[in-house]
Amino acid sequence: MYVAVKGGERAIENAHAWLAEERRGDTSVAELGVAQIREQLALAVNRVMAEGSLYDPDLAALAIKQARGDLIEAIFLIRAYRTTLPRFGASLPVDTGKMACDRRISATFKDLPGGQVLGPTFDYTHRLLDFKLAADGEAPKAATREAVHGDVPHVTDFLNHEGLIEEAVHDDTTPPDLTREPLEMPAERALRLQALTRADEGFTLGMAYSTQRGYARNHAFVGELRIGAVPVEMDIPELGFSVEIGEVTLTECETVNQFTGSKSEPPQFTRGYGLVFGQTERKAISMALVDRALRWEELGEDNEGAPAQDAEFVLYHADNIQATGFLEHIKLPHYVDFQAELELVRKLREEAGANRVPEAAE
Template sequence: MYVAVKGGERAIANAHALLAKQGRGDPGLPPIEPSAVAGQLGVLVSRVMAEGSLYDPELAARAILQAQGDVLEAVTLVRSYRTTLPRFGYTLPVDTAALPPQRRVSATFKDLPGGQQLGATFDYTHRLFTDRPTAGPRAGAAAGPAPAMPRVTDLLGASALVEPDRAPGAGDPEPADLTREPSVFPLSRAERLQALARADEGFLLGLGYSTQRGFGSTHPFAGEIRVGEVEVELDAPELGFAVPLGRVEVTECQMINQFQGNGDTPAQFTRGYGLAFGRGERKAMAMSLVDRALRAGEFGERVVAPAQDEEFVISHSDNVQATGFVEHLKLPHYVDFQAELGLVRRLQAEFHARAAAEAATPDPAGADEIRALAEAGT
């Protein structure tokens, strides 16, 4: 608790009251309900869920309101709440290959099997303020079964044009849990992807952008971006079968990257992968760029850029840790500062004493003339 401020606990209580008053806004207007935030600010809610590591749109909306729109504070609230929840078991891996997309785009094939599906996107809107749109009637679903939509990477994999999704004979090892076990470098790819899924979107975006500008070996094509709902099933050993828990909305991105090959591997495309809760295309794309950059060592590429440095990326990508470390500077550091202040004063006194002693000592013959010639540049 910040008790060093004038007034102690009373000052803190007053600060909390003032914060609540400012957060309420104009009392003549109705308060914003969490359901309105979850329904109308879906992209923001998705980011808070992804970086907070908890899929619950209502809780994420409540956190956004309590944080007065501060995304990082909302993420901190969600993560803090998450630590209080019991763990009942583990879900099975979700099958994103069978994901029925609300949106599916690819920059690699014009005539994609199953077709492109634009869905809801800002990509083709004019960046101008408009009147708030009114939702019109929704078109009915097309008759007949949905078309098959094989992954682009599966199409390329059938011709051995892209690396396998896992190394031959590697199996499917149990991934570590970064929320319960400390990170030890070097990390497995599964651990890196966990960290990137929780990472700050802006940080990943900057790193991903840097790889495209040459600070890394990422020269990608957007193989496929899908947004849709997948079913989550709980592994229940005592029942002998999986129990469906419900559906969650996710965004998946698979980047396809150039690789020239080497003496052991023929030329082929390589993969970068990103997955985020809700509608988070920018996060998933940035994540896939950084994922590929961090795989430089697997392909014998030189590690020369920040985005390729695993320890740098993972250690600085968590916005909750970054926020805490930066904002702790607001807390009292009186003792540390007084120590630094005393040191600077002592060093200054020594400097001035030495300068005075040098001025009082007569220069040897010719020293003044030499100094004057040096200052004149001759």
């Protein structure tokens, strides 16, 4: 028997009204503005843009406010909004060699041209709570020093001169787009990188960490990590040439991985690549490690059966919106499903004679 049940409308309406009130919190405390979130919770904004797969700091800040700081809920809002936008086209591939770097470090080359530029980093802080931030204070001011202008070359270029590192060979094939076609296996590297750059940070971090702990260990060093702004350039058909339409801040991580050679490749350093919207360092490093682990097949490495080598496992579980959608749907009404389960269990118990009253212990 199928029974349609109605009657939740008023409860739902009132639940949403209460949600709005709770979101606002104590009204004797000043309301948080979207611009405050954008400026002062910038790394949360960056994560929402990266995993929401839409670069728009104001929208991401609004989503964080609406989601009461639940970043996965905020990412969900951004993904939903994204689907309403007409797609004007695709940009030319951004040139990270032309990045205006806020930060650029290498763990492998101390004296790299351009130097080790730390940028606004949490590294080397003592991780002690700063109670001054809880009090109103003067706006802090950064130190300055005369800058050297010009493009900052990638660290891997130096190793390339010696032929010690695999090259990332330039081509101009049109990449597949998982927002247009469902993600299917086997997934080529372009598709894997698209899935990883919008993947959940925690999941990607866990996968990357597993490779460091020995599950498909690939001995990664951070060859280079850079954060900064790059222009976005796009062909404009009505003009007949390309134009810079804006600028995005990106975090790029290139790992240099030990590789003793395989049947198909000589001993050399191999590479993993991470590139993520915003200042999102942990995610970019994680992405590079997972990218490298997933390349085992093309590099002729053994399949150790490690989770991080399994593209299907990684890519089908990395998207936090898909994951949360399926996970959280089980809390929604399943009365009819459950009724059927109940009937089944009762029947099985009857057959097993489990319904007898248990005898008292002696």
